[in-house]
Amino acid sequence: MRRLRASILGAGMVLAALAAGALPAHAVAVSTGTGSGMAGQTVDIDINTASLNGLNVTSLQFALNYNNTVVTAVDVITPGSMTATAGWSAPAFYVSNSGSTGTIHVTDAGSTALTGAGSLLKVRFLVNPAQLNTSSSGLAFASFMFNEGTPPATTTGSTLTITATPQFGFNPALGEIIRGQTLQFTTTGSPVLPVAWSTSDGSIATISSAGLLMGVAPGTVTVSATDAGLHAATNTAQVAVRGMGITAGSTTVVVGQTATIPITVTSLAGLGIRSGQFTLTFNGNTLVATGITTPPGTLLNGWGSTTFDNSPGSATVDFAGPTDLTGSGVLCYMTFSTPNSGGSTMAFANATFNETLTALKTSGNVSVSALPVIYVNPDVQALLVGQSQQYSVSGSPTNPITWSVVDPTVASISSTGLVTGLKGGVTQVRAQDAVGAVDYSTSLTVYDFAASLTSTNGPPGGTVIVHVNSDRPVGALGIDAMQFVVSWNSAYITGARTTQTGLWNAWGTSGVVSRVNGASLIVASAGPTAMPNTGSMLGSLQFDISPTAPLGTVITLTLSNLVLNEGVPRAEILGTATLQVHTGAGVPVDGQAAFSLSPAEPNPARAGTRIAYSLPAAADGDHVRLAVYGLDGRLVRTLVDGAPGAGQHSAAWDGRDEAGQLVRAALYFTRLEWQGRVATRKLTLVH
16 A cells, blocks of 8 residues: 555656656666675665755655575665655565565655755665675665656665674583593683583583583583573583593604503592503504513502403503502503504503593504614725725714624724725625614725736837736735736737736746737736746736827726636736837837836825836846835835846835835825936825
């Protein structure tokens, strides 16, 4: 009836306006206001208009769409609006829905034309009570009309914002304590204070006005809290009060050690405990349960009987006695072997006393560390028989270190790691620290002697002699066969052969054979008896220098594939030798040596080096001296002090002084003296 009356009045006013010829020249802007609210609240939205002065507006009608899952239109109100000021009747409205879209249809009219600008009226919305989180609803006109169409109107929508509704709860939601312990509860959200706390059974647990719960006796209670505003549901929590607590201890061990874990309990007084059982679970790859112990001081010591049962990853202990078990502290100890490194939680699968009282269980942890990583240094080492090398351990060793050699016939080692070569062979050095960490060096090679070639000089078209030398007498090594290869890096060597000089001369001409293969001389020699102990020159080789070889050419000679008696003894090859093409004094020509001192080979030297020198024919029977000196002129070692005779010779230096001690790494000089003539060369020693 209200809506019909408004329509009739509106129609009459429009007709009057048309009769008067009062048609507007422009459209009037109409818009919805904004607003916000939370779940269950009502929000009033203004329907606003631009100025209506002189437009003779006496009726209006519109349809406004919104999201009906978020808000619902419940009323149209006019106090303080333009229609109320004009004395219009109360608006008529109804609501329709189509899916999630709700529409409020509004009509209103009056005998007095509206003037001014502002709020025509207000649409009241109710926010869905279940809409607790932030959201929004768009507000959009489906239609709007003044006076059945005159003046025309343009419309603009807006948004109704939903703010979050304050919620109320408390923590924790679950709890487990032992008698005598407390548990603090706190509120969450936005409760209206004060909050009232209570438990379902005060004989099991009580709670203060501040939310502090106290365990009284074994059992389970419900905790409730209600705020003063009653705007949120009352929350509940379950709290179990246990008669006692049981805890597995924690420890850290190294692989292979025994892990001992204490099992402790809180006070058992007043509970009448006569039996109990617990099952402990753990990482079966890291730990293996081996048993329990009840030494003096533990609660189970002398009290009753105990049984132990284990399976991979778990162990169960049962105990029973004729009297009440009281007190607190260590109940017993559990022991574990530790086959592998890793971590393991020690968790109770169950823990029950008197078959009915469940204990509050606290887990422990066992950490099994891997053995520390240690490294033997040096990792690869070569020594001559009689030489020594100090070994050390790096990484994370636990002292003391125990040293050994895999093959003690090849080398010996002291308690401090000093290795000494005994005979030719290959072995390894082993170190073990105090907790069992072990490392081996990759290899320790011991050579029975060192072999080298002498360096020399020669003119274009000449023939020179190169010695194959040992750093020591080899008669005791039983060498009755030898083969090797000498190669060169130049086309200016036109021929190469062996000579019948040196220790292999004892095998005769048929005992030494050689052939040239490209840029290599392959030598094989053998005899019915071992090489004698009469010198250190194993043999000699001749090389032909091309007549076209440019002066200053340096040809590198390399000794390789040296095999003695099919592998035993072993010889270390000391570097390479050089053949320098030039003419002048000190150059061996046609096999006749001159006074000269060659550079040491190798240079720089590490384990040892060899110094080649030559003496002219005039030196036969004369005194010759070859020595090593320091930069300060101090004599370090005399290598030759006698009458070696004319020809080419060499001497070895093992880096030691006259007292047999290794000298420090530094720059030294070799000095050759004969008949007032002196030749010197620089020599660098490194370690």
